[in-house]
Every structure is written in C-alpha cells, then in structure tokens.
Amino acid sequence: MGKTKNTRFKRPQLPPVKAVKRPAEDEVDDEVESPHAELLEKLQSPSADMREYACASISRVVQQSQTIPGFLHRDAVRRIGPLLLDSSLAVRETATGALRNLSACGGAEVCEDMVKQDILTPIIALLNECFMGFEASSSPVKKDQKPTVEDVANEAVNLLWNLCESSSKAVSVFNRARLLDVLLPCIEKHPHNIQLALSAAHCLHTVTEDNSDLAGSVNGAVLSALENVLLSAHSSMEHVLLRTLAAGTVWNLKSSLSSSRQAEALSAVVKTLAHSLGVDAGSMIPDLWQRVLSRLASSDMVNPESSGTEEQQDGASTQEEEEMDEGDLKMNRGKRNKKKPERDFAAFLPRDKPELREAVALLTAQQTSLEIIVNMCCSDEPSDDEWEEMSSSDESEISADGNSSLFSPLCLSAELHTTLLNYSIPQLVLKKAEFPSHAALEVCGRNPEWTCLIKKMQRVQCRALTCLHNMLAVMDVECLGGAAGLQAVAQHLSSLIFSSADVLKDDEFLEAVTSAMRSLLQIMASKNIPQCMSPQQLMSVCESAMQCDVVSVRVNALAILGITGSTLAKEKGSAETLELIGNALLSVASKDVNLVASGEALDALFDVFADGEEAERAAQNINLLTALKSLQPAFTAKIRKEGRGTYSRDQLCVLDNVRVNLRRFIGYLESLCKK
Known part of the structure; x- marks a missing residue:
C-alpha cells in the first residue's frame, strides 16, 4: 500500500x-x-x-x-x-x-x-x-x-x-x-488597540509563510517584538489569538533564528499553542452567553425600555455571513475579518458585542493552532504541488526525476517530537477532535448572531482530525500510547463516524476523518494491532465516502478498503467479504472519471489480492483477471490522453507506476491460473 x-x-x-x-x-x-x-x-x-x-x-x-x-x-x-x-x-x-x-x-x-x-x-x-x-x-x-x-x-x-x-x-x-517595519508597530499597539494588532498579526502570519526572502532579512528587533507578544500577560481570548498568530509567525521564521535560540523559541511556540488548545470552548461559550444576559439585565434596570432582543437585531445578516465560506468574509462592517482558510468573524461583530468577539477569537486561535501543528508534523517532501494522496503498490515512491525515495514515517526532529509530547499536544488534539458540546451548540443555535460559531467549532474539529492524521504519520507508536493508545484512537474515530448519518454528508468532516482513519488503519495493520471497527462498518463508511465529489475523500475511502481487505485476506473464511471489497474497487477503477481515484482503486486491488488462499478464491469468484485485462487498455489510454495538461508531473509519475504494476499484477494472476 x-x-x-x-x-x-x-x-x-x-x-x-x-x-x-x-x-x-x-x-x-x-x-x-x-x-x-x-x-x-x-x-x-x-x-x-x-x-x-x-x-x-x-x-x-x-x-x-x-x-x-x-x-x-x-x-x-x-x-x-x-x-x-x-x-x-x-x-x-x-x-x-x-x-x-x-x-x-x-x-x-x-x-x-x-x-x-x-x-x-x-x-x-x-x-x-x-x-x-x-x-x-x-x-x-x-x-x-x-x-x-x-x-x-x-x-x-x-x-x-x-x-x-x-x-x-x-x-x-x-x-x-520593508512593510514588516510598519506591521510591527501595529502589533505593539495591542495593549489598547487589539483589533489593529490582530489585523497586523494575521497579515504577518500570512506573509511569513514560505517566504525565505523575508526570513533572511529578519533582525533581532523583529524577533524581540514577537517574543514580547508571546510573553504578554493579557488574558482575553483576543490576546490568546494574538499570541497564537505570533507563535505561528515565529515558526515561519525559524530559519532566521540562531541555533542557540531555536530550542527556546520552539518551546515558547508549542507552549503558546498548548495554552490555546487547552481552553474548553464548550464550556466557555455558554459562560460568555450568561455574561451577555447579565449585561442586558443590568441595562434593562437602567433603561426599562430596552429589550433583550437587542442581542439579536443583526442576526439575519450575521447568519447570512456565516453561510458564506470564511475565505469570502473580509467585509467592512466593524473591524477585521480564513479554505477558507481562514478568517475569524470579528470583523462583522459590533464593538458592543464583546462576548461574541471573545468566542470568535478563541475558536480562531484554536483553529490556527491546529493548522500550525499540522505543518509542524508535515515533511517538506513531497512538494506542495503533488497530489494530496500519493499511492503506489511498492514500498517506495517514484519522484519526479524517476528516482525512488522512501517517505520516512518519522520525519520529526527529536527536539520537536519531545516538545510536542512535553506539552501533551497529542492529547489536546484528540480532545479537540470531539464533536462540539451540546451546551455550546444549544446556545449558538438559539441565538441568530451566535450561529456563526457553529461552523467555527466544526472547523476546529476537522483541523484536529487532520492534525491527528499527520501526527500518526510522523510520531512513534509508543509515544502515542502504544497498541492500547491506537485502539483508543480507533474507538474515538468510530464514535465520531457512527454518531449519526448526517456527519457523513459533510465533505469537510468526511475528508478529515477519513484521512485520520486511513493513517490509523495503516499503522495498526503494519503492527498487527486489532482495531475496533468491523469490516462491514468500514465498508459502510467507504460507501458513503465514495459518493463524495471531493477526490481526496474517495481516495481515502479506497485506501481504507485496501487496508481492510489486505488484513482480511490473512483470515480464514474471509473470501465472501473480499469479493464485496473487490467488486467495489473494480467499479471505481473502471468508472471513476478521475484518474487519481482510479489509480488508487487499482492500487488497493493489488494489496487485497496479492497473496493468500482466501484472496485467490475471491479473485476467481469475481473474475478479477478478466476484469483487469478488460480495463487495462482504457486506463493506459486515459493516462496518455488526459494525463498531460490535466494532472501534475508528480501525479503522472505515480499513475505510471500504477500502470506498470497493473501489467505485473495481471501476469501474477495469470501465473496462478496455470497452477
């Protein structure tokens, strides 16, 4: 796989x-x-x-x-x-x-x-x-x-x-x-103008990403200013967001730090992210709403003509804004505005709604923290231009220049690995992967102005699942709690997926949860660790995922089927289930209009039917050899006809690898028939 x-x-x-x-x-x-x-x-x-x-x-x-x-x-x-x-x-x-x-x-x-x-x-x-x-x-x-x-x-x-x-x-x-020199004074205004500071911090966090020219010109004054923000003692959630953005900027500029300062800076960054993730939004949002009610009650005592409905006056417009993607929302109503991103909604909140601004800032800080950790746990190779989910049937992957290179599952430096564990980042991430609390959802659902928070809470969960996906790929199993820890994660993912049928209709959630599940099942299979989901449950999830328009979701589902099938092939009496998996994969390989999905389906087939008596029996029952011979010419022709200009060079390299392996696998099946 x-x-x-x-x-x-x-x-x-x-x-x-x-x-x-x-x-x-x-x-x-x-x-x-x-x-x-x-x-x-x-x-x-x-x-x-x-x-x-x-x-x-x-x-x-x-x-x-x-x-x-x-x-x-x-x-x-x-x-x-x-x-x-x-x-x-x-x-x-x-x-x-x-x-x-x-x-x-x-x-x-x-x-x-x-x-x-x-x-x-x-x-x-x-x-x-x-x-x-x-x-x-x-x-x-x-x-x-x-x-x-x-x-x-x-x-x-x-x-x-x-x-x-x-x-x-x-x-x-x-x-x-040198606009950096202008943004820093804006950030330094945070004690009395947090909105200006946040705008500047968001901008700086954006421009420092993958910007080697800027990183090379950063001086001690810049780093000191960011350090002062990280060390600020203000407790508001908007200041938590400010410190989170500063931490992300320091991480982006890590190449400009001297070796003597890197360890200290790394610790400060991760500590900031851990603090942001450690706040329980599920309990804070109801508390903030109670503060609103108290404030309105006090206002009524002063002005009997006022009404508690004041908090909902702009509800319709806020709800309309919430329905747009975050990436669309940088309008000029109030101050300050993330795909999407990812932006907070504070720009659209009147200044007399401080509690809502606090809630938005907290959720934005947590989302940003998770995105930073995702990038920390991401290897620089393959490149960002590569398709999101590469696949091949070998243990190696073919790079764009034709050379083979093994993608190491442990690409974190020992120092970063230790720091993440010291601040309990895996546990915090897993906690954020839970569904939003019922109390918070009830508050937000009951008040039109606060409905924008529901999408923000859901996005935090999705980012946490993506973060979990990356951590599983780069952290040692023992550091994640060993077999028991992985089984607990599997149980957690299972509870999320099977909580209701509606969750599998959300593309963003489906992409995040299937990515995490794919990584988890891959590791558990390689370590021969039993997991809690039955093949039938996994197949039901994959059936929903394969109806999704997002290619990466379909690719994840196909990979999950491949992992499940290759594990089942080692068990007695599994031929019937393998037939179901094989037919599902064949259908995608022959009918999916996207070559990436077709290639992943074929790759999964190679894994499922690579070895074992049960796999051989199932392959014969579904006429796998005939089916593969039939689709081989069309798959090869499609690569030649549609590949160039439609898919990236890296994608084409992987697809060509699948094409070669398809020919070899057909030869393998033919050899079985001659026995």
Missing part, C-alpha cells in the same frame, strides 16, 4: 468569484445615471463629506458580488486609489475600506488585478504615513476622536493582507518595501 502524504496547510486564498469577469463594452450601460457611474463621479467631489459618502456606498454595494464587474469596468481601483491619501482621515478610512471589500468579495482574480493596477503604491504610502502618525503620538488616542490614524491603519493592513493572500507579486512588493 502506498504511503499517505501529510496534509499541509497554507494560508487560504480568497476564492475567485465568477461574476468578476469584466463585461464586454456593449454589455455595459455607460449612462451617468447608473449607480456605478454616479458613485464613482462623487469620488471627485470637492466636498470631503460627499467623497466619504461615495466610498462608504461603494464599500457596501460591492458586498454584492454581481456589482463588482460594473465597478471594475469603470476603473474603480484607479479612481479610488488616490483617496487613500486624501486630506480627510474619514475619506482615507472609507476609501481603504471600499478597496478592502472589493478585494475580499472579488476574490483572487480581483486581488491580482488590483496589484497589476499598482494599488500597492498608495497603500505603502498610506501605511508609512500611519507609521509616522504612530511615532508622533505616543499616548493612546481618545475614543471620541473618530476616525483615528489607527482606524485608517487597520483598514489598510486588512487590504494588504487580502492582497498578499492572493498574489505572490504583492508578497514580493511587501518584502521590497
């Missing part, structure tokens, strides 16, 4: 919106009366109030993605760009907010287009002016002065973050312009 490639999380890019395509000239109504033209004309008004109104209106209108092409056609980016340096702070803030929303709602295509139109030049100038404003005012700005330089900076940093997530050119410009 082939090795399972570790999942690696990259900071999510904003998904493109189909409506972003610019309309043809004759499809656009150029009358001045059109909303697009009218608002853009108002940008040139001599009145600052009118310019602010126009920017704020555009900011709101572009949240409807179908309006974006009209603005782009009328050169909105170039017309709004100069207002980033307007003489009015209010205009600067709303103009930056309008571009921020345009970049968020337009997706990656619009972000690339904005970078091509050189929007980064005024953004850089604006950020540098904000930085000078920070220097000129050492004391916190009074709340009644609206807007402030920090408000403008917050919008600009969020816009920069959007662009850098979607454009490698934007990251290059970030490096050249």
Whole structure:
C-alpha cells in the first residue's frame, strides 16, 4: 500500500468569484445615471463629506458580488486609489475600506488585478504615513476622536493582507518595501488597540509563510517584538489569538533564528499553542452567553425600555455571513475579518458585542493552532504541488526525476517530537477532535448572531482530525500510547463516524476523518494491532465516502478498503467479504472519471489480492483477471490522453507506476491460473 502524504496547510486564498469577469463594452450601460457611474463621479467631489459618502456606498454595494464587474469596468481601483491619501482621515478610512471589500468579495482574480493596477503604491504610502502618525503620538488616542490614524491603519493592513493572500507579486512588493517595519508597530499597539494588532498579526502570519526572502532579512528587533507578544500577560481570548498568530509567525521564521535560540523559541511556540488548545470552548461559550444576559439585565434596570432582543437585531445578516465560506468574509462592517482558510468573524461583530468577539477569537486561535501543528508534523517532501494522496503498490515512491525515495514515517526532529509530547499536544488534539458540546451548540443555535460559531467549532474539529492524521504519520507508536493508545484512537474515530448519518454528508468532516482513519488503519495493520471497527462498518463508511465529489475523500475511502481487505485476506473464511471489497474497487477503477481515484482503486486491488488462499478464491469468484485485462487498455489510454495538461508531473509519475504494476499484477494472476 502506498504511503499517505501529510496534509499541509497554507494560508487560504480568497476564492475567485465568477461574476468578476469584466463585461464586454456593449454589455455595459455607460449612462451617468447608473449607480456605478454616479458613485464613482462623487469620488471627485470637492466636498470631503460627499467623497466619504461615495466610498462608504461603494464599500457596501460591492458586498454584492454581481456589482463588482460594473465597478471594475469603470476603473474603480484607479479612481479610488488616490483617496487613500486624501486630506480627510474619514475619506482615507472609507476609501481603504471600499478597496478592502472589493478585494475580499472579488476574490483572487480581483486581488491580482488590483496589484497589476499598482494599488500597492498608495497603500505603502498610506501605511508609512500611519507609521509616522504612530511615532508622533505616543499616548493612546481618545475614543471620541473618530476616525483615528489607527482606524485608517487597520483598514489598510486588512487590504494588504487580502492582497498578499492572493498574489505572490504583492508578497514580493511587501518584502521590497520593508512593510514588516510598519506591521510591527501595529502589533505593539495591542495593549489598547487589539483589533489593529490582530489585523497586523494575521497579515504577518500570512506573509511569513514560505517566504525565505523575508526570513533572511529578519533582525533581532523583529524577533524581540514577537517574543514580547508571546510573553504578554493579557488574558482575553483576543490576546490568546494574538499570541497564537505570533507563535505561528515565529515558526515561519525559524530559519532566521540562531541555533542557540531555536530550542527556546520552539518551546515558547508549542507552549503558546498548548495554552490555546487547552481552553474548553464548550464550556466557555455558554459562560460568555450568561455574561451577555447579565449585561442586558443590568441595562434593562437602567433603561426599562430596552429589550433583550437587542442581542439579536443583526442576526439575519450575521447568519447570512456565516453561510458564506470564511475565505469570502473580509467585509467592512466593524473591524477585521480564513479554505477558507481562514478568517475569524470579528470583523462583522459590533464593538458592543464583546462576548461574541471573545468566542470568535478563541475558536480562531484554536483553529490556527491546529493548522500550525499540522505543518509542524508535515515533511517538506513531497512538494506542495503533488497530489494530496500519493499511492503506489511498492514500498517506495517514484519522484519526479524517476528516482525512488522512501517517505520516512518519522520525519520529526527529536527536539520537536519531545516538545510536542512535553506539552501533551497529542492529547489536546484528540480532545479537540470531539464533536462540539451540546451546551455550546444549544446556545449558538438559539441565538441568530451566535450561529456563526457553529461552523467555527466544526472547523476546529476537522483541523484536529487532520492534525491527528499527520501526527500518526510522523510520531512513534509508543509515544502515542502504544497498541492500547491506537485502539483508543480507533474507538474515538468510530464514535465520531457512527454518531449519526448526517456527519457523513459533510465533505469537510468526511475528508478529515477519513484521512485520520486511513493513517490509523495503516499503522495498526503494519503492527498487527486489532482495531475496533468491523469490516462491514468500514465498508459502510467507504460507501458513503465514495459518493463524495471531493477526490481526496474517495481516495481515502479506497485506501481504507485496501487496508481492510489486505488484513482480511490473512483470515480464514474471509473470501465472501473480499469479493464485496473487490467488486467495489473494480467499479471505481473502471468508472471513476478521475484518474487519481482510479489509480488508487487499482492500487488497493493489488494489496487485497496479492497473496493468500482466501484472496485467490475471491479473485476467481469475481473474475478479477478478466476484469483487469478488460480495463487495462482504457486506463493506459486515459493516462496518455488526459494525463498531460490535466494532472501534475508528480501525479503522472505515480499513475505510471500504477500502470506498470497493473501489467505485473495481471501476469501474477495469470501465473496462478496455470497452477
């Protein structure tokens, strides 16, 4: 059976919106009366109030993605760009907010287009002016002065973050312009402006990922600033999120650390992640809701006309936002915004909803912590361009240059391995893989504004399952509790999968849980450790998974069938079950339109029917030899016809390996017939 490639999380890019395509000239109504033209004309008004109104209106209108092409056609980016340096702070803030929303709602295509139109030049100038404003005012700005330089900076940093997530050119410009020197002062504002600090920390966490140029220019001042954040004593959940993002940034910049500081930094990073994961969101969310009720009760005593329904006034809009993917949500309602990611919803929460902001921050911190650990437990090879689940029938894998290399199951350094264990990371991850608590779900389901937390809690669970998948692949079995520990994990996964039929309808959960199950079963089979799920149960899970549109889910299901079948083949009286597995794999191998899935099905067949009397009997009963001979020409032709241009070079190498092994396996079956 082939090795399972570790999942690696990259900071999510904003998904493109189909409506972003610019309309043809004759499809656009150029009358001045059109909303697009009218608002853009108002940008040139001599009145600052009118310019602010126009920017704020555009900011709101572009949240409807179908309006974006009209603005782009009328050169909105170039017309709004100069207002980033307007003489009015209010205009600067709303103009930056309008571009921020345009970049968020337009997706990656619009972000690339904005970078091509050189929007980064005024953004850089604006950020540098904000930085000078920070220097000129050492004391916190009074709340009644609206807007402030920090408000403008917050919008600009969020816009920069959007662009850098979607454009490698934007990251290059970030490096050249030394915008790191601007972000650090924003992060240092955390004692009195946590929203600005979080925006900057999110942006920095994004731009430092896989950015060797930036890592090479990092100096001691940068590392000291990050260290100060990690050591801060503020206890709010937003500060927990800030420390988590700082920890992720330190991990991204680990190559810039001296060898003498790496051990200390690693310990600080993992300690921060452990603290984030150690908070029980299931109990904290109901507690936060009780705080809301207490606050509203106190307010009613002061103002009898007020009502507790105030907490739900914006529920419909919040629920609508929750239904969108996190990657779509960087709008300008409040401050601050993850595929997706992955973003928190704090941007859309009014400042008078502190409890909801706390809950969002906690769940975002836990999701981010798990993603960082996923990457810690991920080998740098194979490359990120490789398909998510490589497979071959040999114990080796063929690299792109044709050489064989064994993917080591223990790719963690001893120091990282020990640190993760010292802070009980495996146990914390397993705990987060549980379903959200009923109490928390009840609170969120009862209050429209809080429904956004349900998706966040589910995503934390999925990230934990993915994290478990990677840890199983890279950590020694004994460190995970030996045979008893693995059996306990198997029981845990079983309880998740069979809790209800609905859980198997969620693609994200299905991908995460089947990845974890695949890794676990693979290890248990190699160690001859019995596991708690029966073949019939595993087949029922795989049947659901193979109906999924996500290729990696189908690949996981096929691999699970292969592992199950190869284990059963050693047992007496298993021929009938092997026949069921064989027929299921043959169906996918011959009918699945995706070559990756077809290749995995064939690979699983090789494992199931490789050896043993039960396997031979089952192979004869399902006419395996005839079936494979029949599909061989079509599979080979499909590789030649569709492979190049559709699949990556690495995928084609693995598929070619399957093709060769198919020929060999047919020869093996033919030799059995001659006995």
